Amino acid sequence: MAEARGHVPDPQTFGNPETGHFWREAAHGRFVIKRCTACGKHHWYPRSHCPHCGGGETEWVDASGGGTIYSFTILRRGGGKVPAYVTLDEGISVFTNIVDCDPERLSIGQRVTVRFWAEEDGLVVPVFAPES
Template sequence: MPLRDGDWPDPPASPEAAPFWAAAREGRFLLRRCTACGKAHWYPRTLCPFCLGETAWEEASGEGTIYSVTVLPREDPVRTVAYVTLAEGPTMLTSVVACDPHALAIGQPVRLVFARSRNGTPVPCFRLVAAGGPPEPALSW
């Protein structure tokens, strides 16, 4: 499955998510963490979805594991959609790219990569981590 760079929909603009997209343009992945209860969450929002406390941005590791995955065979090329549980705790809906979609399995380790949307905004996706080794190199811009 290719990266499909430039083929992703443009994310909606919002003042609340602007710091996330600015960091993504620098190759950094941010999450919000509640300053009251300490829980990280995805999708970034100003108020904690668990306790309505204030939240702060933090840099995330970009590491996770596949929680659930499905292959969309009618897409051309085939697309995979997955829930990835991040090392920091939240689970996010995303795509797994640059892999054989039929080789994906629940529990496999993945690492964040950014693909470009139609207008060039970096969109967070994931790719498999090589078994027993370090993550494959990040995709270049």
């Protein structure tokens, strides 16, 4: 696992045990999301209580890794990444980046699959790439 030397974790992502689990899984190449055991719905971002029914029993499950592009923004200096919202096959939308793509050829509704992108500081983040 990459060591994140000198990296100050963002409290929004590392500051609580719920999201901490997500990042540890990502570091091992696993994309996990939360599902409520009461109503069975998935949600994002990870929370201890279900935003759909308020239930306090949620569990981590492996996401299928597939989804479709809901919206995206082409930045002139995107560094090979295109910020986008992707609607997962589980029905929830996540803010992420599209990689390994020609930005000019992206389209709303396009199929994408999860990839794992190592930031310069060692943080591994789930991103998406067009299905080939």
